Amino acid sequence: MTVAGLPLKVDRTPREALEDAWHWARQRLFSSPGNVVVSALLLAILGWAAFSFARWMFTDADWGVVRANRRLLLVGRFPLGEEWRIWPAVYSIIVLLGWTWGAWGRISRTVAATLVLMGALVLPTLAGWSGLRVVAPALALAVLAYFLAHRLAESPRIRGKARVGSVVGWFMALPLALILLQVRGGVEPALWGGLYLNFVVASGAIIGALPLGIGLALARTSSFRALRVSATVYVEVMRGLPLPVMLTLAWLALRAFLPSWGGLDEVALVYRVTIAFALFTAAFIAEAVRGGLNSIPRGQREAASALGLKWWQLTAYVTMPQAVRNSLPALAGEFIGLFMTTTLIAVVGLTDMLQAARATTEQPAFFGRQKEVLLFVGMLFWVTAFALSRLSARLERALAGKGTRRV
């Protein structure tokens, strides 16, 4: 194993690790007088920046604003006493995360350490003691699910089932969340808010956009001209529209276009916005998947048709799995981007986490505390995006078709 071109032992004692680090620094940072000066200067600037940030974070900053508003940030104006509608979804997401990670590979030490560190920074403020009592079992379950799935995935026979289970689980999580929000009286969608709303909109949009995007990609590579043209038109129109325009259309104009069957025009704003996101994201997913399809050598299709596979069979078993694998980095990028852009739903008057954060700064008790709230919200988004990105890197590796010899 090498890091930055230097040979490294995988299992090092702390002493060896320190020696390696010193060796590395000598070679890379202090190899000549000029390098010594530049390195020292840069290290000083970096150190000073880190120090002043840490000093602000731990002494000047008042995290009380986050603590006092954590409910607002997490669920917006969700009615008190209705939290039971949310916890099962939170639980299933946390546990699924562990399961997925275990089923598709293992978590690297760096990533695990980063997540634990960020969790330790964020969770106590975010959840408070009462929240921690509820979250802690979920985290423990997630760790358990990780090890269990990892163990199961060691056998090639069960691996496939464990992986399919994780995917099905993710596709079930959102319907579960939505059902819980509606049953037994329900909470009206206008009251959904905070980070939970970001999650609901983002995952709804992903679940809608993925099949639509794959369908569009197939249509664009189809030999039927009409299909190809309509898919191209769709993609170009969607990509050309700024998202806020789409959202505003979904807000104001959709009921002017849509027929009113079955109360379709009465659909709650949250759903309409989610559909707008899905329609929008599908165009980008289509392009990513089309790139993946185009990267598959012609021989794959020929070999499959020579074996007698029909178009849909060779698509489902041969080309699409490879296309999705090839476009996974781009898809992960789209999903992370989508999650970030769900903050735009404030445009149509919904209270997502970012909007809730803005609202807190108008509370007289916390004037001038935007920094803390925004930093905190930023950290939450960052952790989510980071976990998503690392997880997708794992998926990519698991799907790379490298086999038993290299596991």
Next chain:
Amino acid sequence: MTDFTATTEGTATPAAPEQEPAIICNDVHKWYGRFHALRGITTEIAQGETVVVFGPSGSAKSTLLRCLNRLEGHDSGDIRIAGVTLDHQVHNLAAVRRQVGMVFQHFHLFPHLTVRQNITLAPQVVRHMAKMDAEARALHLLEQVGIPNLIDMYPADLSGGQAQRVAIARALAMEPRVLLLDEPTSALDPESIRGVLTLLGELSDLGMTMVIVTHEMGFAREVADRLLFLEEGQVVESGPPEQIFGDPQEERTRRFLSQIL
């Protein structure tokens, strides 16, 4: 040597009388735009016959092979293969693909599937074979081609020779009546070439109908029942190896053989 063609279930044999040739080409033409690739190919290949197609590059050897299972459509003339006429009818195409296996120069294994899945995919999906039966057959075929221990490997982990053996097993898993091989050893190192050629020789001895495009003339001499010399999209000469190598009738055949031998 055990039986490669052992079936695990009754093969749906089309209504082809035993004496009918496996492949009949009658004045087959093929154009790529304005380029006239195949210029009136007429030949018959009997069941159980092993035919080697050879000729200079650009002589449309591969095109001919790819027309035989309609990876490319021909533009005029008739091709009748394993009792089915190749035309635009979809069910004929499906029937032909079931009867005709193909092995490619660059293997074209499915990289996201293990060796086992590569071999069992088509029997399960196309022939609706039960998974257990398909896997038992895959193992049997891998034993025949000499690499049963690689069943859970991914193609990326195989050498060229191993990959080509898997590709041959994959084609045989569909129990084809005709096997088309497009330069099956051209991408292999000398050592693997010998192994794969030996395997093809065994298949030939077992009575598999094969059409092989290859430059391995030693192999052709030993294994082929008949050789087809193609040049510029035409069959220049066709005959048993003794004739082609010992006493070629055509000047062009003689010239080409003197260049490569």
